[in-house]
Amino acid sequence: MCSCVLCCKDCILSCVLMLTMERLILIILVTVPGVLSGDWRVTYGDQCALKGTSVVIKCEYDYPWGHIVTAVSWSKAQYVAGEWKKLLLSQLASPPNHFRYVGNYRGDCSQTVNDVQHTDEGDYFFSFVTTLNRWERPTPAHLSVRELTSAVQPSTVTEGGNVSLTCVTGCLAPINIVWFRDGQTVPNPVFQAEREHAGRYYCAVLGQETARSASVALNVQYRPENISISMDPPHVVEGSSVNLTCSSAANPAADNYTWYSSAGSNFSSLLQVGSGQVLSLPSVEASHTGLYLCQASNRLGENNSTEVLLAMKKKGRGRHSLTILAGIGVSVFVTSLLWLWLKQRSHAKKKAPASYEDEVCYSTVTITPRKPSPPHHVDNSCSKAGENDDSVIYTSLAESS
DSSP: OTTOOOOOOOHHHHHHHHHHHHHHHHHHHHSSTTTTTTTOEEEOOOEEETTSSOOEEEEEEOOOOTOOOOEEEEEEEEETEEEEEEEGGGSSSOTTTTEEEOOSSSBBOEEOSSSGGGGEEEEEEEEEEESEEEEESSOEEEEEEOEEEEEEESSSSTHHHHHHHHEEEEESOOOEEEEEEEEEEEEEEEOOOOOGGGGEEEETTTTEEEEEEEEEEEEEEEEEEEEEEESSSSSEEEEEEEEEEEEEEEEEEOOOEEEOOOOOTTTSSOOEEEEEEEEESSSOOGGEEEEEEEEETTTEEEEEEEEEOOEEEEEHHHHHEEEHHHHHHHHHHHHHHHHHHHHHHHHTTSSSOOOOOOOEEEEEEEOOOOSSSSOEEEEEEEEEEEEEEETOOOOOOOOOO
């Protein structure tokens, strides 16, 4: 150091420079890693990552005083042409940004691997170059790649039973897990099974849902429900055939069907009339009409359908009804004519002589029920009694003396 008593100009300048250098060296000793220890050092540990996640290989390095880091690099051991070689990560075939250096040139050498795949498993080495030397740790950091594994216990459950979802990570480090069923979030991994809970389940890493397990199925079983009967054809004519089909929702599917009917018992009771999913009646008769019920069952239980009514139309019923209606119309029409005739007769009796020849008045009605127009034709005439025509409907009235 310069003595303060020196008074020459050159000595004062030299003293100032010396003090500045001492301060600069002190700053370097405090801020630059390695210069205090003076050792070459790279520190990292093995890592475990889940397939599809991102992992950071934590790394620190140190070097002696007087060195300035000019380059850093990571390499991976690859088996090439029958021997192991260290290849720079930049030389590996990988997607953009798959490997990313997140360290610096002052002691942090951390490396990120994004969207980890099984091909990323292996040994990694860090090395750095200074102005005076090059350093690489001889032992690697090993990266293990694992997958999430999901389990549903039990995988087959009866409706109302308890279900537990379990996710195994394969890595020791704790992670937050979220569950999905057919793409929808499952709020609770332990629940009481209902039939709508059936589906495929998988677990994933919260915040990195692309890292997920393979899906596993939950099978929820229940006895037959929503049992219904369909009739084909829906309208049955006497002598025709009809099929009654029983359908139900069940898991496992209903394997036994029993048919009951009130036919022949005047609706007083239901008797077993058949079995199987389809009840066939090849020729419907009046004895087949009544209520029908289907009972479906599987190994978990049974249930009944609601009752359906099998009604039958007789052949020719439409023509018969038309004939009856036509007959009623004729009767009303003839009665009206008789009433008018009697009224006219009564009026004429007051004006006519006391004796006269009895006459018979009749009406002729022609009915054509099959033709819509005209519906009726009426011809009114009078003739002497004793005249007859079998082709007409007539009525006669004789006056008493």
